[in-house]
Amino acid sequence: MARFDDKLAAHQRELAAAHKTSSSRGGITRRGFLIGSVAGSTMLAFGVSGAALAAGADGKGSASETLSAGAFEPTMWYAIATDGTVTVHITKSEMGQHVATSLARLVVEELEADWDSVKVDYVDSAPKWGYMITGGSWSVHQSYQPLSQAGAAGRIALIEAGARQMGVAVESCKARKGRVISGDQSLGYGEIVAAGLERSFSEEELAAIELKPASERRVLGTKGNALDVPPKTNGQAVYGIDYTLPAEIEARVGKTLHARPVMPPSRFGCKVTAVDDSEARKVIGYRQTIELKDPSGICQGWLAVIADNFSAAMRATDLLKVEWSKGDSYQVDETAIQAEGQRLVSSPSRDNGSLLVDQGDPAPLLENAATTVESTFTTSSVLHFTLEPANALAYEEDGHWHIHCGNQQQSLLTSLVTKALELEEGKVTHHQLYLGGGFGRRLHGDYAVPAALAAKAVGRPVKMIFTRPDDSRFDCVRSPSVQRLRSGLDAEGRVVASEHAAAAGWPTAALIPAFLAEAVEGGGKLDSFSISGADHWYNVGTQRVWAQQNKVAHEAFVPGYLRSVAPGWTLWAVEQHIDELALAASQDPAEFRLALLDAEGRNAGKAPVSTGGADRLRNVLTRVMEKSGWSERDSLPADTGMGVALSFGQERSMPTWVACVAQVKVDRGTGEVKLEKLTSVVDAGTLAHPDGAMAQLEGSLLWGVSMALHEGTEYREGGPVAQNLGAYQPLRMHQVPQMDLEFVDSTEMPVGLGEPGTTVVAPAIANAIHHAVGVRLRDLPMRPAALKAALSEA
Numbered sequence: 001m002a003r004f005d006d007k008l009a010a011h012q013r014e015l016a017a018a019h020k021t022s023s024s025r026g027g028i029t030r031r032g033f034l035i036g037s038v039a040g041s042t043m044l045a046f047g048v049s050g051a052a053l054a055a056g057a058d059g060k061g062s063a064s065e066t067l068s069a070g071a072f073e074p075t076m077w078y079a080i081a082t083d084g085t086v087t088v089h090i091t092k093s094e095m096g097q098h099v100a101t102s103l104a105r106l107v108v109e110e111l112e113a114d115w116d117s118v119k120v121d122y123v124d125s126a127p128k129w130g131y132m133i134t135g136g137s138w139s140v141h142q143s144y145q146p147l148s149q150a151g152a153a154g155r156i157a158l159i160e161a162g163a164r165q166m167g168v169a170v171e172s173c174k175a176r177k178g179r180v181i182s183g184d185q186s187l188g189y190g191e192i193v194a195a196g197l198e199r200s201f202s203e204e205e206l207a208a209i210e211l212k213p214a215s216e217r218r219v220l221g222t223k224g225n226a227l228d229v230p231p232k233t234n235g236q237a238v239y240g241i242d243y244t245l246p247a248e249i250e251a252r253v254g255k256t257l258h259a260r261p262v263m264p265p266s267r268f269g270c271k272v273t274a275v276d277d278s279e280a281r282k283v284i285g286y287r288q289t290i291e292l293k294d295p296s297g298i299c300q301g302w303l304a305v306i307a308d309n310f311s312a313a314m315r316a317t318d319l320l321k322v323e324w325s326k327g328d329s330y331q332v333d334e335t336a337i338q339a340e341g342q343r344l345v346s347s348p349s350r351d352n353g354s355l356l357v358d359q360g361d362p363a364p365l366l367e368n369a370a371t372t373v374e375s376t377f378t379t380s381s382v383l384h385f386t387l388e389p390a391n392a393l394a395y396e397e398d399g400h401w402h403i404h405c406g407n408q409q410q411s412l413l414t415s416l417v418t419k420a421l422e423l424e425e426g427k428v429t430h431h432q433l434y435l436g437g438g439f440g441r442r443l444h445g446d447y448a449v450p451a452a453l454a455a456k457a458v459g460r461p462v463k464m465i466f467t468r469p470d471d472s473r474f475d476c477v478r479s480p481s482v483q484r485l486r487s488g489l490d491a492e493g494r495v496v497a498s499e500h501a502a503a504a505g506w507p508t509a510a511l512i513p514a515f516l517a518e519a520v521e522g523g524g525k526l527d528s529f530s531i532s533g534a535d536h537w538y539n540v541g542t543q544r545v546w547a548q549q550n551k552v553a554h555e556a557f558v559p560g561y562l563r564s565v566a567p568g569w570t571l572w573a574v575e576q577h578i579d580e581l582a583l584a585a586s587q588d589p590a591e592f593r594l595a596l597l598d599a600e601g602r603n604a605g606k607a608p609v610s611t612g613g614a615d616r617l618r619n620v621l622t623r624v625m626e627k628s629g630w631s632e633r634d635s636l637p638a639d640t641g642m643g644v645a646l647s648f649g650q651e652r653s654m655p656t657w658v659a660c661v662a663q664v665k666v667d668r669g670t671g672e673v674k675l676e677k678l679t680s681v682v683d684a685g686t687l688a689h690p691d692g693a694m695a696q697l698e699g700s701l702l703w704g705v706s707m708a709l710h711e712g713t714e715y716r717e718g719g720p721v722a723q724n725l726g727a728y729q730p731l732r733m734h735q736v737p738q739m740d741l742e743f744v745d746s747t748e749m750p751v752g753l754g755e756p757g758t759t760v761v762a763p764a765i766a767n768a769i770h771h772a773v774g775v776r777l778r779d780l781p782m783r784p785a786a787l788k789a790a791l792s793e794a
Contacts, residue, residue, distance in 0.1 A: 034601035036063030036729035086192030095435035100224035110151030114178030137752020157199035180509030204435035214747035248526040266718030269327015270301030279319035285312030334714035341482030344503035348546035354524030356543035362497035369488025377573035388436020395461035406435030413445025437581035440561035476560025479505030503548035505559030533567030538596040564755035575645035575763030595688035621633030628679035641765025649756035671784030706731035
């Protein structure tokens with residue numbers, strides 16, 4: 001089944017194939033790996049061009065010569081200096097998840113390097129790094145094999161070179177903490193590099209390298225500090241909003257001007273009809289207001305206020321008097337979006353979407369079922385609200401454009417700027433900085449476009465900063481959603497058929513439509529980020545799942561990727577629906593789930609990523625039942641309840657097995673829900689960095705709480721109603737529940753941890769509320785007013 005990440009991998013393969021084709025004109029098509037001494041350090045390259053590899057292998061040119069000539073692509077993973085320092089090149093974005101630490105650990109484990117000699121380097125968007133994206137909990141999972149392989153190949157090359165330099169047999173050598181050791185002799189990696197190192201691996205040799213068995217690991221799965229914590233706590237870390245151009249660059253291209261965008265009334269269709277800046281001109285430092293002409297269509301009806309500093313730009317913007325002609329999107333509101341969603345799920349069709357799961361027609365089975373359960377669930381618009389608002393610094397030098405900001409998808413950002421500035425490909429470079437929160441917002445580089453347009457207009461570097469309300473109005477929100485589920489039980493309480501239809505805005509259709517994929521043969525193309533999670537690991541008999549694109553949502557805003565994306569709404573519905581089925585069958589919800597997790601057929605799993613399948617979900621569920629005291633839940637105090645939910649993360653093709661039990665106390669008078677405790681057990685395979693993994697789990701669970709009980713807004717008159725933290729209130733510190741979290745010891749393939757915890761909390765809380773007071777909430781977030789209303793009707 002082709003999904004977004006599979007499409008991305010296919011895109012990478014297409015690029016590689018194109019390169020092969022180019023190389024094959026010289027008669028050579030092989031690819032492989034080079035390691036050689038270059039400019040005082042040893043560098044390693046994967047994906048070396050066939051011509052380059054053959055030159056090294058056949059003695060027509062050394063690996064060092066090839067590397068120094070830059071004859072490699074798409075990426076180089078690390079370098080070893082003559083002092084033994086290992087610099088790991090990080091192509092991912094750091095936004096609080098300690099990704100560089102995890103990726104460096106993958107290299108160091110197989111390289112047998114000294115962790116104290118490791119540095120990391122966040123690279124720019126040069127094409128040699130390939131397609132650059134950080135999201136979907138993919139980073140460690142997708143990097144595990146290539147980085148481990150690169151580390152192992154480096155270790156082999158260093159041992160061979162060290163053996164030669166010491167005059168001993170290779171077989172007598174081992175590598176430990178950055179040294180090659182043979183009996184009483186040893187050489188540091190830096191010494192070996194200084195003496196010179198040449199090695200080439202063919203593709204076949206690389207494939208034959210076996211990674212260390214789990215029993216010999218010395219780094220993965222062990223505790224250790226994150227590399228990014230010291231600079232983030234001592235003030236050395238530079239985020240996008242902090243960045244200023246060095247004086248030597250400003251001496252060449254001009255001093256940086258500052259800008260604030262002037263947002264139109266709605267995202268689409270607005271045009272400026274009049275501007276009066278007479279009051280703004282009284283602000284010291286104000287220079288001018290410019291209208292942004294954007295061929296790419298991202299900035300429709302935008303202005304930018306230019307000033308000597310951001311304070312002046314901010315104050316001058318507030319004094320502008322601007323008139324617009326409003327586009328039609330101004331009239332599209334949340335009610336209209338939800339109404340369209342209700343229409344779509346009532347009669348799903350290929351006219352508005354496609355099938356994610358197609359295992360027969362459940363309709364006749366549902367008609368003949370002993371019991372049929374049908375439910376509709378909704379979720380509201382959710383904003384990203386990154387701590388660091390959107391910002392970018394842009395300038396041009398010698399015909400090449402440079403963008404400085406934090407971003408999760410550099411390859412898309414550079415293409416957007418290229419299009420907006422009407423440049424040739426290859427004329428834009430993104431320079432990565434720390435992200436003050438990403439959560440999927442910075443998968444879209446749209447905020448770099450107005451900065452670049454402003455810089456082009458004034459002919460100087462421009463740093464544009466959005467205020468919080470500006471950022472909220474421009475946010476790519478998590479789309480509102482509507483879902484309808486119907487399932488049938490036989491006389492013994494077994495599920496015989498299930499149908500699920502979900503309608504929402506499709507982020508991939510809005511941002512990268514080429515990545516839409518066909519999930520089942522003949523099902524039509526869909527956006528997996530609009531429906532993943534609905535393809536769960538329960539055996540529910542004959543199953544059909546529809547994904548419907550709510551195009552009315554697209555008329556109001558750009559649907560975005562918000563942490564976990566679709567499972568944020570699909571599991572909200574699935575896990576409540578499973579509870580409803582259990583109650584209809586007069587069974588305990590957790591025991592009912594265990595019976596559905598038979599790990600048969602499509603739920604058996606497949607090595608190496610989903611080895612064990614639904615059995616691993618059974619395992620974490622069984623463990624969380626033990627830890628939470630599930631068997632005693634009916635002895636809890638009055639109006640206190642326990643609810644359970646399961647998740648497998650964002651993608652079935654990369655499952656992280658999560659079980660969560662929420663314990664809540666309901667105040668019948670106010671409708672307030674106090675979340676007393678979360679108990680969660682997770683199987684994420686091998687943990688590259690256990691401390692970072694726990695931080696990811698804690699953060700994702702708490703954000704799940706925030707979206708379950710607090711976060712959410714609605715679209716009205718061209719924008720979100722809540723635009724600042726006075727109206728949009730996430731979880732507060734005093735609302736954080738007791739948490740009892742546990743990872744399963746595992747040596748399986750590492751998967752992802754950014755999203756899975758986020759998806760499981762809301763349905764667990766909803767199921768706990770039902771256990772506590774007997775009412776079921778089907779609209780997310782769960783507001784006190786809704787709970788009070790439900791209690792009054794019960």
